[in-house]
Amino acid sequence: MDLSEGSRPAFASLIERHKGSIFSMALRVVGNREDAEEAAQDAFVRAFRALSKFRRDAKFGTWLYRIAMNVCLTKARQSRLDVTSIDASAEDDVDSAPLQIPDHGDNPDRLVERSEFKDRVQNMIASLPPKYSAVLTMYHMQDLSYEEMSETLDLPIGTVKAHLFRARGALKKLAITAFEPQELR
Amino acid sequence: MECHTSLTLIQESFERILSSIEQRELDDHLLTCKNCRAEAVLLTGVVNAVKETPLEMPSHDFTLHVMDRLPVPVSGFLGIPGDVMRVAAAAAIVVATFLTWLYQDSLIQISKRIPETASIGTDSVSPYFAQIFGSIYGSWQYMATFLPPIDMDVAIPVLSVLIAIGVAQVVLRMAHGFEPVELDEVTS
Structure with missing residues (x-):
């Protein structure tokens, strides 16, 4: 899969592969399905935009997880201010x-x-x-x-x-x- | 073994295999300390509950939603590659600025004729457009009474450069398939 050129079909298969773990993590961190779904979507979109920065020697799952975790922590902090x-x-x-x-x-x-x-x-x-x-x-x-x-x-x-x-x-x-x-x- | 050490070992047992000595000392302590034993059972129960949390799946159209939100690949517009479009945008700014400088006298003359054109009305343009143009110009004149006087010799070239930048922006947007051009928010 040539991800560096923004191959959409290849990225779709990556979404399918990782959506369960990313969404599960998002759900545990942000606390409700609606926000978790939004956070998980944001994470994948950000990852797609940043594909050119993905280092080939890194593990894609870890890299994606890092992006998702940053999105979720930001969202959780916003929603849990009270x-x-x-x-x-x-x-x-x-x-x-x-x-x-x-x-x-x-x-x-x-x-x-x-x-x-x-x-x-x-x-x-x-x-x-x-x-x-x-x-x-x-x-x-x-x-x-x-x-x-x-x-x-x-x-x-x-x-x-x-x-x-x-x-x-x-x-x-x-x-x-x-x-x-x-x-x- | 102290209770504090026992509680630390209970926690560590979730992350590493305790040595046989540590395990034996912990077991001995748990046999005699009711509170630590209760702590161990509850903590283990809690951690096991976390481990058994099932994988949650998002809505069935999750992938479609994400794909809809992905930016259109920067492949250009009408078959023209994106990189070419970017160069074209830069060239548009340079050329427009140069033309503005070259024809600045003509532009100034044109600007000075605008009031006459507006007052003539029907000679060269249709009455409908003359009416619209007259209304806009009238509104502008009214607003201009509240503004400091504008030096048209300066304003026209500046306005032209701004228009050139606007044109370049449109070219850039076309290169991005009219998707918003955003800075990457992710650091690798």
Whole structure:
């Protein structure tokens, strides 16, 4: 496929190949289908315009992901300006002493098997600060490496690891506050 | 093992395989610490829920929407390559500027005859167009009373150059298939 010359059919097949992962990421970061679809479209259009800048030695998926992530983070920051207090509370105390967590047995699968738990956790990802939902999505859903995440987010690997650590903590904290203790038993 | 170390190891276990010593110490701690055990189970449950998030698909016409939004390839206009059109745009500016300079006296004379033409009305143009032109010129004269006096010797060449730039813009737009010419917002 000769992408450098803006081959439209070739680009259409690339959209088909990557639209699921790009849209999924967008959905987790921006939080609703309408904005996610718009962000994903913007990402592909920007990528097409910038094809001449794509380095042949780079991986197309990572490059596209980086563009999409930038679009989504911008959109998420715009749409979440009014929820900074939620962001702040999610960031607070992630590293502090453990919260009082209800005992829910020894098997985490028991939790995940419950569909309402899974659904609500998946919705919670979108309510995290965008940088946290971004790293969670990339690492745990898209299986990107630290190096790829670092390149995508233009952050040092150490910062990516710290974000990931805090993101899991913030998600766990949201889960504790979102569920009644008896729901976690 | 301290609870703080235990919580760190629980987090790290999602990213790397713990050494056998770390794993054994963590397991021993979890057996005795109810709070850390609850933390481990909840965190694992949360991470597993994230991992099991299904791939979401956009609307079925997503690809079509994106393709509709893609800029038309810069292939030119009426079969003329885009690069040629760009050179033509640059040449249009140069030629128009040169002609403006060459015929500046004539342009000034033409500008001075405009009021006469407007007042003559029906001699050389149809009454309909004369009426429109007269209205426009009348409006301009009315507005001009609020403006400082314009030196036509300067204004006409400047106006001509602006028109030349406008023509060049149109040529450039044609080269882009009349798509908006945007700067790239993406850095590689």
